Amino acid sequence: MENKSELIAQCEAKAKQWLSPSFDEETRKAVQEMLDKEDKTDLIESFYRSLEFGTGGLRGIMGAGTNRMNIYVVGMATQGFANYLKKNFKDKEDIAVVVCHDCRNNSRLFAETVANIFSANGIKTYLFDDMRPTPECSFAIRHLHCQAGVNVTASHNPKEYNGYKAYWEDGAQVLAPHDTGIIDEVNKVKIEDVKFEPNEELIQIIGEDIDKLYLDQIHTLSIDPEVIRKQHDLKIVYTPLHGTGMTLIPRSLKLWGFDNVHCVKEQMVKDGNFPTVKSPNPENGEALALAICDAKELDADIVMASDPDADRVGMACKNDKGEWVLINGNQTCLLFLYYIITNRKAKGLLKPTDFIVKTIVTTEVIKKVADKAGIEMRDCYTGFKWIAREILLSEGKQQYIGGGEESYGFLAEDFVRDKDAVSAMSLLAEICAWAKDQGKTLYEVLMDIYLEYGFSKEFTINVVRPGKTGAEEIQQMMANFRNNPPKELGGSEICLWKDFSTLEQKDASGNVTKIDMPATSNVLQWFCSDGTKVSVRPSGTEPKIKFYLEVKGQMKCAGCYDRCDKEGALKIAAIKESLNLN
Numbered sequence: 001m002e003n004k005s006e007l008i009a010q011c012e013a014k015a016k017q018w019l020s021p022s023f024d025e026e027t028r029k030a031v032q033e034m035l036d037k038e039d040k041t042d043l044i045e046s047f048y049r050s051l052e053f054g055t056g057g058l059r060g061i062m063g064a065g066t067n068r069m070n071i072y073v074v075g076m077a078t079q080g081f082a083n084y085l086k087k088n089f090k091d092k093e094d095i096a097v098v099v100c101h102d103c104r105n106n107s108r109l110f111a112e113t114v115a116n117i118f119s120a121n122g123i124k125t126y127l128f129d130d131m132r133p134t135p136e137c138s139f140a141i142r143h144l145h146c147q148a149g150v151n152v153t154a155s156h157n158p159k160e161y162n163g164y165k166a167y168w169e170d171g172a173q174v175l176a177p178h179d180t181g182i183i184d185e186v187n188k189v190k191i192e193d194v195k196f197e198p199n200e201e202l203i204q205i206i207g208e209d210i211d212k213l214y215l216d217q218i219h220t221l222s223i224d225p226e227v228i229r230k231q232h233d234l235k236i237v238y239t240p241l242h243g244t245g246m247t248l249i250p251r252s253l254k255l256w257g258f259d260n261v262h263c264v265k266e267q268m269v270k271d272g273n274f275p276t277v278k279s280p281n282p283e284n285g286e287a288l289a290l291a292i293c294d295a296k297e298l299d300a301d302i303v304m305a306s307d308p309d310a311d312r313v314g315m316a317c318k319n320d321k322g323e324w325v326l327i328n329g330n331q332t333c334l335l336f337l338y339y340i341i342t343n344r345k346a347k348g349l350l351k352p353t354d355f356i357v358k359t360i361v362t363t364e365v366i367k368k369v370a371d372k373a374g375i376e377m378r379d380c381y382t383g384f385k386w387i388a389r390e391i392l393l394s395e396g397k398q399q400y401i402g403g404g405e406e407s408y409g410f411l412a413e414d415f416v417r418d419k420d421a422v423s424a425m426s427l428l429a430e431i432c433a434w435a436k437d438q439g440k441t442l443y444e445v446l447m448d449i450y451l452e453y454g455f456s457k458e459f460t461i462n463v464v465r466p467g468k469t470g471a472e473e474i475q476q477m478m479a480n481f482r483n484n485p486p487k488e489l490g491g492s493e494i495c496l497w498k499d500f501s502t503l504e505q506k507d508a509s510g511n512v513t514k515i516d517m518p519a520t521s522n523v524l525q526w527f528c529s530d531g532t533k534v535s536v537r538p539s540g541t542e543p544k545i546k547f548y549l550e551v552k553g554q555m556k557c558a559g560c561y562d563r564c565d566k567e568g569a570l571k572i573a574a575i576k577e578s579l580n581l582n
Contacts (some may be wrong), residue, residue, distance in 0.1 A: 007468075008040050011047040014066060022191040023072060030064040048468050051077075052183060057173065059154050059163035059542075062106055069106075069154075069162040071113045075194040077164055078114045078150070080186030082121040088181070089147050096124040098144060098206075100137035101152035102309040103243045104162050105272035107131065110152045114164075119202040120195035129207035131270065133244045133310030135411075135420035138171040139214045140206065142415065145169075156281035156307040157542070159273050172388030172417035176519060211248060218423045219255050221412050223343045224434060228257040231433035235300040238425070239264040239291040241280040242271045243308030245421060252426045258433075262298055264291050274308070282307050282314020283408055285326050292316055292324045302432045302442060306421040311384075312408040313421045315428065317442040320558070330363040330458040330550075331446055333404035336412065336424065337366055338449050339431045340402045341373045350375070350401075355394065357387045357403030360500075360525065361535040361548040368453040375401075381500075381521050382537065384409060388417035389518065406458065406548065447558040455553035455561070456531075457568030461581055466543040474538045474545045481524055481536060490551075490574030492528035499524055534575065549575055 018031045034043040046065025051058045051073055058077055062069045089095050097118050101111035108131075115127040126144055128137075134151055141149040149167035157163070166174045166182060174182060222228065236253065238261055240246040246268050253261050266276050267290060274280040277287045282305040291303045295316070303316040303324070315332060319325045327335070337356055344350040355376040358366050370377035376398075380386035382405060391400045391414050404410035409419030412427050435445045450456070465473045485497055498505040500523040503515045523537040531552035538545045551571040553564035576582050 007044060007048065011040070011043050014047045015043060017191075018064065018072075020191070027064045027070065027072070034064075045467055050187075057163060057165040059157065059161060061160045062162050069110070069164075071110065072191055072194075074110045074113055074152075074164060075117060075196060076189045076191065077166075077186050078117040079121070079194045080189045081148070081150070081166060081182050082118055082123060083189070084178070084182045084185040085123065085148055086121065087185075088178070092147070094124055095122075095148075096126065096144065096146040098126045098128075098137055098140045098146050098149035098167075099152075100128045100132050100134070100140070100149065102134070102154075103131045103270045103272055104152075104154060104308065105159065106162055107152045107272065110162065110164070111150075113196070114150050114152065115203050116198035117195055119199040120197055122199070123202065125203045126206045127203055128210075129205050131244045131247065132211075133248055133306075133420075133422055134165070135311055135416045135418050135422060136210065136214050136248070137165075138167060138416045138418040138420075139217070140210050141167055141169065142171040142417070143210065143213060144206075151309070153309040155309050156279070156283070156312065158279055167418075170388065170392050170417055172392070173383070173385035175385050175389060211251075214422075215248065215252050215255055217415050218252055218413070218420075218426055221423055221427060222256060222430060223340070223347060223349070224430060225257070227434045227437050228430055231436050232257050233260045234258060234302070234429060234433050234436060235298055236261045236429055236432075237264065237291050237295040237298065237300045237303045238262070239267045239288070239303075239305045240310065241277060241282065241287055241305055241308060242267055242269060242274050243280065243306065243310060245306030245310035245425075246270070248422050249304075249306060249310065249425050252422050253429055256426045256429065258429050262294060262300070264294055266290060280308050282312060283329065288314060288316055288326065295324060301436060302429070304425050304428060306425065307408075310421045311419040313410065313424045313428065314408055315442075317432075319443045320447075320561075325443065327442070327446070328458065329406040329408040330456070332408060333358065333362055333406065333410060334365055334369070334449060335431060335442065335446060336404060336410050336427065337402050338369050338445075339427075339434070340412070341369060341375055343434070344401065345373060351399060353398045354401045355390075355398050356401060357390045359383075359386070359405040360523070361537070362404065362406045363456050363458055363550060364531070364533060365449070365453050365456045369449070372453075381517070381519075381523070382407075384411065384417075384419045386518075387411060391417065406460070444558070447555075447561060450555045450561065450564075451558065454531075455555040455564040455568070457551050457553070457565060457572065459549045459572045461547040461549070461576070462539075462544045463547070463581070464542075464544045470543050474543075477545055478522060478524070478536070478538065485524075486526060486578055489526060489528055489532050489534055489578050490571050492530050492532045494526045495529050496527040497524075498526075532571070532575070534579070547579065547581065551575070 154161035154163035
């Protein structure tokens with residue numbers, strides 16, 4: 001009880017600072033209400049910590065408080081970022097940044113606040129005239145030779161959320177040592193230090209000029225333009241889920257030569273409340289329901305959905321029974337990389353120095369595809385900043401030809417350094433055209449891959465634990481798994497344990513060896529000799545712990561898929577039992 005009253009006292013002290021004239025009336029009123037309430041839950045949740053940069057920067061629920069997204073938290077983060085830039089680039093006469101935002105409530109307000117503060121600190125600021133896809137922010141930073149960028153977005157989170165992604169001069173999200181460097185500067189900032197008054201002369205509005213360059217660059221990624229010419233009337237149903245994809249994805253598809261694109265009318269409306277979906281997440285089948293409904297009516301070839309900031313792609317296609325099925329993130333990444341490798345090879349474009357990247361939690365089938373083609377595959381941590389790091393390390397020496405992760409993110413190019421649904425959807429349409437040209441569907445291409453490289457079923461379990469107590473519970477779960485690691489997974493004996501927090505791995509004989517990674521990370525992985533793999537990590541952007549399960553099977557014919565899938569589901573149920581996740 002003493003701890004609880006100590007916590008309340010700390011939160012009250014912090015909250016009282018938000019009653020000063022530095023904060024607007026609306027904020028002061030909201031804070032006063034929390035202080036006056038007998039139930040201190042809201043007060044604790046809003047003030048028990050300050051939002052920090054996770055794997056995707058700042059992200060939180062909108063509202064008043066240090067643990068909430070508002071112009072003051074955004075303002076202090078930006079002031080700290082500006083201070084860090086001026087320190088880091090002190091020998092540079094003109095520092096420049098790009099500011100971009102998505103469709104969410106308050107996104108424009110936050111983006112303008114960011115632009116105002118950067119300009120007030122003498123930093124040249126390129127501000128997009130309206131919402132734009134996240135990858136275009138990365139493209140603009142590189143194209144305009146800026147030192148940094150900020151994108152105001154909470155990606156696919158529920159409508160209550162907003163976020164702040166910090167980018168560095170390579171167009172990638174900020175990595176060490178700059179991430180901790182920025183946090184140190186942000187932590188020094190008091191609200192009275194924030195320069196909210198803009199220097200209008202240093203703010204330049206950008207838009208169509210960058211759009212055109214970006215779309216032209218994306219068009220260069222087409223591997224087989226001839227197949228598009230033959231299948232230009234491929235029936236595509238697309239939804240932006242009320243978000244930024246509507247600005248550029250239909251345009252990109254048209255530029256590539258697809259002239260039969262149907263956009264879901266109800267979801268081509270910019271709206272931060274996402275009124276037509278429970279959650280604007282293309283991972284969830286429910287988010288694609290309206291698009292699938294249109295697809296059935298039109299007898300379409302493919303359904304595509306981008307999340308609100310258009311960096312991730314969800315898709316559905318018809319199976320061998322003519323039913324619409326969702327393609328999961330692992331399958332999406334596998335299809336993209338299989339197509340890129342297979343068709344670059346067929347066209348004589350594949351070079352021995354080419355390489356691909358996947359994250360450690362993404363399906364291992366990709367490694368088999370790469371090995372068979374003699375192409376290097378690299379594993380990296382979850383988050384596209386790690387894929388971007390691999391591109392940067394090999395710049396000028398090796399060519400990156402594609403990379404992705406199980407959470408529906410893919411990047412086909414190196415002129416952007418974050419996942420990109422604009423290029424991914426354009427390429428996906430080409431894959432469908434290529435399949436159709438051979439009398440196949442996307443589903444049948446997936447079956448071909450499983451027949452050649454072995455069946456794999458992946459499943460992600462999200463254990464959600466919100467708030468302060470939730471964060472402690474997640475910490476405890478990770479500690480328990482470290483202290484008492486499982487010996488088997490659904491009846492399969494574990495033969496390799498990996499702990500990325502110590503960068504050590506142990507085999508069944510007890511031999512301990514080092515893992516070669518650029519940094520430590522709070523991730524555990526377990527492997528079995530039958531190909532079973534389980535990865536565990538707390539999310540960097542949401543209050544949950546994630547379990548990534550992968551099980552294997554043998555497919556002798558395309559018709560064996562249903563059997564393999566059922567067997568895989570039983571194995572996953574058994575693994576859940578082994579880990580007490582039921």
